Amino acid sequence: MDASAAKLIGAGIAAIGMGLAAIGVGTLFAFFLSGALRNPAAADSQRPNLIFGFAVTEALGIFAFLVALLLLFAV
Template identity: 75%
Template sequence: MDAEAAKLIGAGIATLGMGGAGIGLGLIFGYFLQAALRNPAAADKLRPTLIFGFAVTEALGIFSFLVALILLFVA
């Protein structure tokens, strides 16, 4: 296998983490909306947890994108 082909395959596999982050964000916001609609009084208490979960999940997606870029242009 050529080294260039291996870099491209590795970068493609690294970007799968972005799909996982997208699924995770959909689940986080979907479950928050479900909880907020069932109990609107508790929505304000759940919001900090929502923001933290959003930040961590989005960071993992960005990290997988950065790994793909590093594989393409640096390695």
């Protein structure tokens, strides 16, 4: 296998993390809404956890994107 093909395959595999982060964000908000509709009084106390989870999940997606770009364009 040639080095440029390996770089493209590695970048494609690293880019899978972006899709998984999107699924994670959707799941996070779905469970928050489900819990907030069941117990609206507790929704305000769980909002900081939601924001923290969103930030961490989105950061992992950005890191996966960064790794994919580094594999493609770094020397």
